[in-house]
Amino acid sequence: MVHTIVIFGASGDLTSRKLIPALYSLHQKGYLPADTQVVGVSRSVFSSETWRETLKKSTSQFASSFKEEVWADFEQRVHYVPGDIGKSEDFVRLRQELHRLEAGAESTRVYYLSTAPTLYPDAIRHLGEAHSVAIEGINEAPLLGNEHRRVVIEKPFGTDLGTAQDLNAQLHGVFSENQVYRIDHYLGKETVQNMLVLRFANSIFEPIWNRNYIDHVQITVAEEVVVGRRGGYYDKAGVLRDMFQNHLLQLLMITAMEAPVRFSADLVRDEKVKVLRAVRQFEDEDLLKNTFRAQYEGYLHEEGVPQDSDTPTFSALKLHVDNWRWNGVPFYLRSGKAMSCRTTQIVIQFREPPHLLFSGDRHSTWDANQLVIQIQPAEGIQLQFHTKVPDAGMKLRMTNLDFSFSREFSGSMPDAYQRLLLDALTGDASLFARSDEVELAWGIIDPITEFWKRTQKPHIFGYPVGEWGPQESNDWIEQDGRRWFDVCPILH
Numbered sequence: 001m002v003h004t005i006v007i008f009g010a011s012g013d014l015t016s017r018k019l020i021p022a023l024y025s026l027h028q029k030g031y032l033p034a035d036t037q038v039v040g041v042s043r044s045v046f047s048s049e050t051w052r053e054t055l056k057k058s059t060s061q062f063a064s065s066f067k068e069e070v071w072a073d074f075e076q077r078v079h080y081v082p083g084d085i086g087k088s089e090d091f092v093r094l095r096q097e098l099h100r101l102e103a104g105a106e107s108t109r110v111y112y113l114s115t116a117p118t119l120y121p122d123a124i125r126h127l128g129e130a131h132s133v134a135i136e137g138i139n140e141a142p143l144l145g146n147e148h149r150r151v152v153i154e155k156p157f158g159t160d161l162g163t164a165q166d167l168n169a170q171l172h173g174v175f176s177e178n179q180v181y182r183i184d185h186y187l188g189k190e191t192v193q194n195m196l197v198l199r200f201a202n203s204i205f206e207p208i209w210n211r212n213y214i215d216h217v218q219i220t221v222a223e224e225v226v227v228g229r230r231g232g233y234y235d236k237a238g239v240l241r242d243m244f245q246n247h248l249l250q251l252l253m254i255t256a257m258e259a260p261v262r263f264s265a266d267l268v269r270d271e272k273v274k275v276l277r278a279v280r281q282f283e284d285e286d287l288l289k290n291t292f293r294a295q296y297e298g299y300l301h302e303e304g305v306p307q308d309s310d311t312p313t314f315s316a317l318k319l320h321v322d323n324w325r326w327n328g329v330p331f332y333l334r335s336g337k338a339m340s341c342r343t344t345q346i347v348i349q350f351r352e353p354p355h356l357l358f359s360g361d362r363h364s365t366w367d368a369n370q371l372v373i374q375i376q377p378a379e380g381i382q383l384q385f386h387t388k389v390p391d392a393g394m395k396l397r398m399t400n401l402d403f404s405f406s407r408e409f410s411g412s413m414p415d416a417y418q419r420l421l422l423d424a425l426t427g428d429a430s431l432f433a434r435s436d437e438v439e440l441a442w443g444i445i446d447p448i449t450e451f452w453k454r455t456q457k458p459h460i461f462g463y464p465v466g467e468w469g470p471q472e473s474n475d476w477i478e479q480d481g482r483r484w485f486d487v488c489p490i491l492h
């Protein structure tokens with residue numbers, strides 16, 4: 001069985017910065033299935049040779065370890081076929097070209113849609129049509145239900161529930177669900193996968209991973225960058241659609257899910273979906289109390305941003321997962337641009353001990369144990385616990401047990417796309433979002449964006465670039481007797 005990955009959007013940013021460097025690294029490590037070929041498609045005029053030359057430059061810049069001789073070997077696998085997603089005849093020609101490259105052998109083919117989302121419907125329809133026409137000399141199984149034909153969809157998957165449902169319906173007209181791989185690159189990160197290992201391959205955490213021991217959970221995805229040249233796109237999306245619907249809710253699911261019976265795609269995703277189903281639906285009054293929004297100072301002067309934009313660049317949500325494990329344990333989710341530093345972290349804040357023997361130094365929950373899981377850019381885990389300060393009576397201090405991936409394991413951490421591309425090629429969808437998952441996630445986000453639009457509430461606070469959001473976001477969480485974990489990554 002030969003493997004072919006067809007990248008639509010061959011001349012684009014994602015292809016040169018992430019996809020080709022990831023495929024190159026997989027080749028370098030010997031992980032790519034034998035006989036894998038990479039075929040790029042876009043309208044730009046390249047020959048296979050000129051595309052390889054362009055990719056060589058970008059890959060030498062973006063791959064973690066670039067070697068001329070490895071590239072020379074890898075580039076033999078790389079081909080370019082010019083084509084326009086808007087033209088159905090180009091898909092028929094592509095199919096003929098793929099047949100030629102695969103020399104008529106049985107193949108696994110992954111169609112990767114790395115283009116603007118507006119092009120997904122045409123690409124899906126034309127793929128379907130091109131596979132339904134008879135082409136002389138080509139004898140292939142039909143596309144629908146053929147597990148050796150897969151499609152990878154980049155984020156964003158829709159802009160709300162309605163558009164996500166439409167896109168799912170279009171996909172299901174051509175592919176069955178097990179052929180569809182919806183990317184959320186957070187799931188390809190080693191640290192996110194390690195959350196599953198931490199929880200389900202150790203017996204010491206799971207017994208306390210519940211409402212009896214946990215006071216609350218904080219999930220922060222902070223970006224240091226401002227919107228820059230993405231202003232036009234960003235202003236239509238805002239932080240909820242850009243970060244919460246996908247990355248933050250994925251991290252919530254991984255943190256809150258029950259152990260699957262087996263580590264297989266559907267069983268893992270069944271458990272994740274149950275978490276989203278348990279997220280409490282809010283009435284207006286709750287939306288006002290449990291959502292917070294802000295915009296960084298200077299956002300209105302960014303290129304492509306309207307002068308009167310009310311798009312939030314920072315938001316915080318307090319969500320409740322209404323099930324036996326999590327009843328009464330709020331999940332505080334927060335993300336923003338122009339923040340103090342780039343960090344993604346999950347903080348499990350444990351409760352105070354039931355009886356405080358050494359209460360002199362203790363004031364509130366935030367003095368209790370914390371498990372901090374750092375996802376990026378530092379990757380590791382910290383357990384914070386009290387220790388007696390020597391020779392100081394019964395004075396206590398918070399100290400850490402640290403685990404850092406880079407200290408523990410040699411070699412650089414692979415980029416998330418390596419894992420995801422390999423899984424798509426080998427047919428493991430565990431780390432990709434399923435249709436119901438994506439729709440449920442929009443079902444959580446849409447009522448919030450609609451409430452904000454309809455009521456113009458809550459107030460949009462401003463915050464200076466380079467801070468942890470506005471001071472009011474501290475007041476917001478402190479009303480609950482809790483405090484944000486505002487710590488830039490310290491694990492190296």
Ligand SMILES: NC(=O)c1ccc[n+]([C@@H]2O[C@H](COP(=O)([O-])OP(=O)(O)OC[C@H]3O[C@@H](n4cnc5c(N)ncnc54)[C@H](OP(=O)(O)O)[C@@H]3O)[C@@H](O)[C@H]2O)c1
Nearest residue numbers: 009010011012013014042043044084085114115117154155
């Ligand atoms: N860049 C990132 O870091 C990043 C991160 C996460 C997700 N994504 C997602 O990945 C996707 C691609 O992003 P990108 O940044 O790579 O976009 P991009 O740089 O704008 O590239 C778009 C690609 O689409 C091709 N294209 C446009 N119209 C076409 C047509 N009619 N037929 C065939 N090809 C066409 C373009 O090539 P021609 O003009 O030559 O046809 C180009 O190769 C988007 O969905 C984006 O949201 C990107």
